[in-house]
Amino acid sequence: MLLAPLDALGNPQTLWREDEQRMQLGLKLFPVSIGAVESLETALGPDGRLLVLVVHEGAKPPALQLPAQLESAKVRGHGLRAKVLSAAELDAYSGPRPGGIFIASVGLSPDRLRAWSERQRALVFSPFDGAVEAGAVVGLHVADRVLPIVNLTQAERSGIRFRPYFLEEARHYEPFDEIDRRADFLRNFAFFIQWPAAAFDSASAPLRYCVLGNPQLSSSLRRMLTGEQVAGRPLQLASPQEQTPWRRCHVLYLDRRATESMSSVLAEVAGAPVLTVGDTERLVHAGGMVSLVREDGRLHAMIDHEAATRTGIRISSKLLRLSTLVPKSRTR
Numbered sequence: 001m002l003l004a005p006l007d008a009l010g011n012p013q014t015l016w017r018e019d020e021q022r023m024q025l026g027l028k029l030f031p032v033s034i035g036a037v038e039s040l041e042t043a044l045g046p047d048g049r050l051l052v053l054v055v056h057e058g059a060k061p062p063a064l065q066l067p068a069q070l071e072s073a074k075v076r077g078h079g080l081r082a083k084v085l086s087a088a089e090l091d092a093y094s095g096p097r098p099g100g101i102f103i104a105s106v107g108l109s110p111d112r113l114r115a116w117s118e119r120q121r122a123l124v125f126s127p128f129d130g131a132v133e134a135g136a137v138v139g140l141h142v143a144d145r146v147l148p149i150v151n152l153t154q155a156e157r158s159g160i161r162f163r164p165y166f167l168e169e170a171r172h173y174e175p176f177d178e179i180d181r182r183a184d185f186l187r188n189f190a191f192f193i194q195w196p197a198a199a200f201d202s203a204s205a206p207l208r209y210c211v212l213g214n215p216q217l218s219s220s221l222r223r224m225l226t227g228e229q230v231a232g233r234p235l236q237l238a239s240p241q242e243q244t245p246w247r248r249c250h251v252l253y254l255d256r257r258a259t260e261s262m263s264s265v266l267a268e269v270a271g272a273p274v275l276t277v278g279d280t281e282r283l284v285h286a287g288g289m290v291s292l293v294r295e296d297g298r299l300h301a302m303i304d305h306e307a308a309t310r311t312g313i314r315i316s317s318k319l320l321r322l323s324t325l326v327p328k329s330r331t332r
């Protein structure tokens with residue numbers, strides 16, 4: 001189970017401030033995070049256990065206590081074998097590939113965090129505040145509940161793929177440049193897609209964007225749409241306060257973090273000329289029209305052209321050529 005209520009794990013007023021409490025939470029979520037990695041079996045040792053490295057800098061005694069705690073856990077039926085290394089030792093490490101790396105010291109440099117995951121092709125987990133933003137692959141998000149937070153950009157650089165259930169429950173860290181690229185993708189849809197005239201109240205009515213579940217994306221998109229027009233129509237982002245009916249949106253973006261369920265949103269707009277866009281491949285296979293996913297380090301569109309055409313939405317051949325078409329992709 002990925003979720004944990006704070007009252008079961010410590011005082012909510014001090015939990016996020018205390019490195020020791022974060023460490024204890026991390027020891028519980030680290031095996032869960034490793035278990036969500038695809039192709040985990042390639043990191044099994046001859047004894048059938050997964051090697052995990054515990055990395056420290058400075059005083060070693062606290063780190064020496066961690067292997068016993070980690071080795072009491074199992075990951076997908078496999079035991080763990082924990083080994084303690086200093087940061088300098090891991091810099092030079094050339095031993096068996098680890099299944100994961102647990103950071104046991106605060107303040108390790110971002111360059112090191114990134115280099116370790118990329119060189120060892122292993123999940124680097126740090127329980128400390130700000131570590132995922134610095135370059136760890138997985139860390140802790142502490143609010144009313146404790147969740148893993150994932151840096152998907154760093155995971156991809158390290159050749160790490162997670163099982164879908166984990167990504168659906170975990171929080172996602174996106175660098176601002178990644179958010180801006182996603183917003184730019186959405187803005188450019190207006191120049192490569194045509195909506196039927198009946199989708200607008202008048203010839204000069206705005207082309208309306210709606211975003212569910214990603215305030216940072218909303219902020220970036222609002223900035224990009226300011227002053228933009230296409231065919232005499234202003235591009236406009238609906239604000240949450242407007243409570244715009246989803247069927248009144250022309251581009252409806254459904255983030256995996258949205259509180260609204262995917263099935264209910266898609267059912268609400270079924271048959272309407274609403275370009276439904278999401279950040280998971282699952283959306284385009286569940287009746288949505290476009291999934292913006294990462295492929296080889298870049299955002300890539302998966303498009304269900306037939307679903308769009310049925311509602312009167314026309315997508316340019318140029319955009320289609322640059323995208324993966326569904327349902328054809330289902331047979332690959």
